[in-house]
Amino acid sequence: MASNVTFDVRFSTWREDAACLGVVEDVSFFPDPEDLSAIAQAKAICASCPVASECLTWAIETNQSEGIWGGHTPKERRSIRRRWIEEIERAS
Numbered sequence: 001m002a003s004n005v006t007f008d009v010r011f012s013t014w015r016e017d018a019a020c021l022g023v024v025e026d027v028s029f030f031p032d033p034e035d036l037s038a039i040a041q042a043k044a045i046c047a048s049c050p051v052a053s054e055c056l057t058w059a060i061e062t063n064q065s066e067g068i069w070g071g072h073t074p075k076e077r078r079s080i081r082r083r084w085i086e087e088i089e090r091a092s
């Protein structure tokens with residue numbers, strides 16, 4: 001993961017290629033955590049996104065606590081972030 005993190009997503013260059021930009025359908029990337037259908041809809045768009053990896057990395061590095069980023073829910077990201085921090089701690 002990159003060490004130079006931009007915390008405001010509006011200034012992240014990868015966002016220009018995001019599949020969710022311009023999505024006019026009724027798709028929420030901040031769905032109710034219990035709404036599995038809405039989560040699946042957002043994840044389906046992320047699945048075709050050319051910058052999903054960059055998006056996920058950004059969300060983990062900046063510890064985004066809500067929303068679907070890089071095709072992952074907050075709970076899924078917490079697990080990835082925990083492993084990422086453990087790796088950093090092991091390496092130091």
Ligand code: SF4
Nearest residue numbers: 018020046049055070
């Ligand atoms: S991975 Fe999903 S949330 Fe992230 S930029 Fe792509 S479509 Fe948007």
